[in-house]
Amino acid sequence: MSDLLKSYRFREERESDWRKLDLILTRAENSGVRALSDEDMTALPRLYRQAVSSLSVARSISLDQNVIAYLESLCTRAYFFVYGARTSIGERMMDFLRRDWPACVSSATGPTLLAALFLFGGWALAFFLCMQDMEWFWTFHGQNFWDGRNPDASVEYLRSTIYTDEGEISDGQLTSFASFLFNNNAQISLFAFALGFAFGIPTAWLLLYNGVMMGSLHAVFWNKGLGYEFTGWLMIHGTTELFAIVLAGAAGFVIGGAVAFPGQMTRLNSARHAGQKAASIAMGCVIMLIIAALLEGFGRQLINSDAIRYTVALSILGLWCAYFYLPRRAGPV
Amino acid sequence: MSSTVPPAPSAVNAATVEAARRRRARMQEEERRLKLARQLVTPEGAAIRLKLATAAERAGAFLIDVAIQWAIVIATGLGLGFVMRAMDPGSANIASALWLVFFFFVRNFYYIFFELGTKAATPGKRALGIRVTSRNGGRLTANSVLARNFIREIEVGLPFQFLMMGGDQVTGWMALLGLVWSGVFLLFPIFNRDKMRVGDLIAGTWVIKNPKTKLMGDISSSTGSVAHGRYAFTPKQAEAYGIHELHVLEDVLRQSTQEVKAQVALRIRQKIGWHMQPGETDTAFLEAYYATLRRRLEQRMMLGDRKTDKFDVR
Numbered sequence: 001m002s003d004l005l006k007s008y009r010f011r012e013e014r015e016s017d018w019r020k021l022d023l024i025l026t027r028a029e030n031s032g033v034r035a036l037s038d039e040d041m042t043a044l045p046r047l048y049r050q051a052v053s054s055l056s057v058a059r060s061i062s063l064d065q066n067v068i069a070y071l072e073s074l075c076t077r078a079y080f081f082v083y084g085a086r087t088s089i090g091e092r093m094m095d096f097l098r099r100d101w102p103a104c105v106s107s108a109t110g111p112t113l114l115a116a117l118f119l120f121g122g123w124a125l126a127f128f129l130c131m132q133d134m135e136w137f138w139t140f141h142g143q144n145f146w147d148g149r150n151p152d153a154s155v156e157y158l159r160s161t162i163y164t165d166e167g168e169i170s171d172g173q174l175t176s177f178a179s180f181l182f183n184n185n186a187q188i189s190l191f192a193f194a195l196g197f198a199f200g201i202p203t204a205w206l207l208l209y210n211g212v213m214m215g216s217l218h219a220v221f222w223n224k225g226l227g228y229e230f231t232g233w234l235m236i237h238g239t240t241e242l243f244a245i246v247l248a249g250a251a252g253f254v255i256g257g258a259v260a261f262p263g264q265m266t267r268l269n270s271a272r273h274a275g276q277k278a279a280s281i282a283m284g285c286v287i288m289l290i291i292a293a294l295l296e297g298f299g300r301q302l303i304n305s306d307a308i309r310y311t312v313a314l315s316i317l318g319l320w321c322a323y324f325y326l327p328r329r330a331g332p333v
Numbered sequence: 334m335s336s337t338v339p340p341a342p343s344a345v346n347a348a349t350v351e352a353a354r355r356r357r358a359r360m361q362e363e364e365r366r367l368k369l370a371r372q373l374v375t376p377e378g379a380a381i382r383l384k385l386a387t388a389a390e391r392a393g394a395f396l397i398d399v400a401i402q403w404a405i406v407i408a409t410g411l412g413l414g415f416v417m418r419a420m421d422p423g424s425a426n427i428a429s430a431l432w433l434v435f436f437f438f439v440r441n442f443y444y445i446f447f448e449l450g451t452k453a454a455t456p457g458k459r460a461l462g463i464r465v466t467s468r469n470g471g472r473l474t475a476n477s478v479l480a481r482n483f484i485r486e487i488e489v490g491l492p493f494q495f496l497m498m499g500g501d502q503v504t505g506w507m508a509l510l511g512l513v514w515s516g517v518f519l520l521f522p523i524f525n526r527d528k529m530r531v532g533d534l535i536a537g538t539w540v541i542k543n544p545k546t547k548l549m550g551d552i553s554s555s556t557g558s559v560a561h562g563r564y565a566f567t568p569k570q571a572e573a574y575g576i577h578e579l580h581v582l583e584d585v586l587r588q589s590t591q592e593v594k595a596q597v598a599l600r601i602r603q604k605i606g607w608h609m610q611p612g613e614t615d616t617a618f619l620e621a622y623y624a625t626l627r628r629r630l631e632q633r634m635m636l637g638d639r640k641t642d643k644f645d646v647r
Contacts, residue, residue, distance in 0.1 A: 005553050005628050006635075018548065029451060052379040061635060063627050065580050066587070070548040075381050077543075079373070080453070080464075084472055089449065092475050100476075179430035183437045187486075190441065194486040197518075197531055255535060272468075272537030279480030279536070286441075 007062035014054050018074060021047040025077050048078045096280070104280040105324045108250050111257065115249030118204050119242065122211025123218070130219030140216045155224045178297025185241060186289045189248030193255070193282040200256025207249045232306045235313035237296035243320055244288035251278035251285070288320075356644060359577070368526070371541075373470045384542040386463040388522045391530075391540060397457030402443055406436055444482045449475060454543070464543040468527075477536040484532035491515040552586050553624040563610070564621035570605040571629040575642035579630060582623050586616075594619060 024040045024047070036044075055071040062068060105112070129136040134151040188206070195202035214234075221230035258274030259267065295316070303309055369385045386394075413432050417425045447455040453473055454464040465481070467473045492515040498508035522528045533539050574582075585597050598615040601607070601622060609618075633640060 005624065005631065007627075007631055008551050008553055011551060012554075015548070022548075032451065049377060052375060052377055052381075055381070056379050061631060063576060063579055063631055063634065064551060064553075065583055066546070066549050067551070069544075069546045072382060073544050073546045075375075075379070076383065077545075079375055079381060080466065081451075083376075084451070092449075096475070179433045183433055186437060186441075190483050190486050191490070194484045194488075194490075197484065197487060197535065268534065268537075271535050275480040275535035275537065276474065276476040279476045279483060282483050283479050 007058070007064060007067075010057065010061060011064070011067055014050065017047055017050055018054070018071070021051055021078060022074060025074075025081055028081055029077070044078075044082065048075075048082050051075050051078055096283070100280050101284045102324050102328070104277045105247060105284065108254050108277065108281065109325075111250040111253035112246060114253055115203075115207055115246045118207035118249065119211040119246055122208040123215035124211075126212040126215030127219045127222070130216045131223065134220075134223065137216050137220060140212055151220050151223065153220075155226065158221060158224055158226055159229070178293040181296060182289055182293035185245065185292070186286050189245055189285045189289065190282060192245070192248040193251040193278060193285075196252025196255035196278065197259060198256070199260045200253045203249050203252035203256065207245070210245065229306055232309035232313070236299050236303065236309045237292045239313045239317040240288055240295060240320065241292035243317070244285040244292060247281050247288070248285045251281040254278040254281070352644075356642070369528075371527075375470075383466075384544075385528050386461075386540045386542055388528055390461050390463055390542075391522060391528065394455065394457035394461045394463060397460055398444065398455050401456055402439055405439055405443075409435065441482070444485070445478055448473075448478045448482070458540070462543050462545070463540050465538050465540055468533075468537050468539050473538065477538050479536075481530070481532035481536035481538055484530070484535055487515065488518045488521070488531055492519050549587060552583065552620055553627055564618065564625070566605070566607075566622065566625045568629075570607065571625045573601075573605045573643065574626055575640040575645050576630055577642035579623070579626050582619065582626070586619055586623060591615070 020043070024036065024044060027035050027040075051071060052075050055068075055075050058068055058071055126136070126140060130140075137151050188210075192203050192206050195206065218227075218230065218234075221227060254274050255271070255278045258270045262270035265273070295312075299312060303312065366384075369387065371383045371385060373381045373383050375381060409432065413428055417428055420428065444455055448465050452459060452464065453466065458464060465473060465478070467477060492512055495508045495511035495515055498504060498511070518531050521531050521534075527533075527539055529539055582597070585593060589597075595615045598618050601619070602609065605622075607618075630640060
């Protein structure tokens with residue numbers, strides 16, 4: 001035996017354990033943690049530690065590159081498995097809804113206010129400009145926008161666009177319209193989040209632009225004496241939808257702020273911290289927009305009474321605020 | 334450098350110059366590879382070497398994923414179109430509405446869905462043997478996965494939108510300007526050391542290679558003690574090469590054809606001045622020489638003396 005290499009004897013003594021670990025990992029990677037038996041789970045930490053120490057020893061005594069490459073990949077896989085996440089998707093989702101999301105939103109009140117300022121600032125600007133001189137509407141929109149809902153339209157026509165007559169609607173149209181709007185809004189809000197990376201400037205512009213669009217349209221209806229009715233029509237889903245867009249903008253500002261003003265941290269670290277928080281907020285926006293689309297597709301067209309519209313809108317807004325901003329008991333971490 | 338080399342017969346000179354050039358090229362290549370290597374120190378205190386995926390691998394994985402996404406969208410679209418012919422207009426509308434929402438989720442959540450799994454890689458990444466992992470060695474959180482994928486909107490979506498803009502002169506120039514600006518985000522991975530996308534930067538992740546190496550037999554064991562007496566190399570012969578050549582020899586023995594082995598064996602015999610014995614095969618000779626060389630080099634290594642290659646004479 002003496003003429004066998006030291007490194008070979010080293011390998012021979014440990015090889016069966018390496019292969020055992022390899023087998024466990026392969027099984028876990030292919031069919032999940034549940035596929036592992038209790039013995040596997042108890043053996044895993046020992047086998048992992050042994051593989052890691054084998055790797056350090058092999059690096060200093062063996063020149064067999066296959067063994068070293070094998071151990072490197074084995075240890076990497078084992079490391080990611082041993083220190084990887086163990087929670088199931090369901091648990092994560094519950095955690096997100098119960099704690100993560102509201103916590104992230106309530107810790108970003110500053111950016112939220114800023115985003116709201118841009119959106120509603122643009123809104124107010126366009127509204128007052130248009131109220132003074134309707135020519136501004138054409139400047140903002142160009143021709144043929146919002147299928148005839150413009151300053152030249154008659155009051156009756158405008159009224160017909162915000163109330164639905166009995167028997168006029170078919171379910172199919174409602175859903176397809178709602179899903180189209182959801183697609184559009186969700187894509188825009190993800191966009192607002194992503195654009196935050198460019199120091200938040202494009203995000204601000206996007207919010208301002210959307211505010212101007214809505215503000216000028218608002219002015220058209222207001223001018224024809226339909227202000228109260230239009231607000232109700234808009235608010236029933238708008239409280240949720242606009243809140244979501246404001247939050248998406250806030251997520252963009254969180255990132256933009258962290259990249260532009262990292263403070264004590266390095267720029268990379270600051271971006272990472274902000275990114276985690278902002279991503280939660282953006283994910284939440286998608287959920288809010290799904291709810292908004294449901295309200296829009298069904299609620300808005302089926303409820304034609306102004307009073308009920310306002311009640312629904314304000315109670316939903318109240319629910320969102322309570323969900324996000326009411327202090328909650330610190331749960332077990 | 335040429336001034337320090339004493340004048341020599343031109344044939345010898347050309348060969349040495351060539352050898353030195355190849356060695357330099359090899360070392361540069363190694364340095365380039367080391368640039369993509371990162372060390373992860375586990376809580377046990379052991380260092381694991383991670384290799385970052387190259388920009389080309391990332392792009393390849395992305396193209397595969399995009400192809401899969403389109404395949405899903407087109408297949409479901411066609412299937413739906415087929416089924417919809419049998420439906421009344423109302424439910425057909427609902428079906429197309431649902432498909433639109435499905436499209437949104439395929440576009441935005443395809444990557445998230447796969448990267449949240451245990452393999453932390455989309456099918457495209459799996460095909461190329463790469464995976465996402467957290468930059469600080471901790472666990473990959475769901476928020477990181479969300480962040481890195483939502484950011485894709487400006488890396489791919491934005492340049493694409495500018496590309497589609499076009500139109501008359503003014504908007505054409507605007508589009509070009511926008512394209513250049515958004516191109517910065519798209520080409521971001523090429524310009525940083527860690528090959529991070531903007532999304533990786535925001536999420537605190539990077540993408541590493543995840544090779545699955547098979548453990549093969551040890552070559553030195555197959556020669557056994559039978560051959561030992563037969564191939565008795567002198568210490569000088571066992572010293573002729575270094576670690577680099579040993580690794581090349583290992584690759585030759587594991588992967589090459591018989592012809593290559595014959596050529597390599599010929600070169601080694603010439604270099605160490607080995608006289609072929611009756612009944613000696615190339616493979617047996619190479620395996621025996623591999624074992625001898627490895628024993629010698631491992632002994633030296635344990636004494637803290639790594640002989641990197643045949644030029645390393647101390």
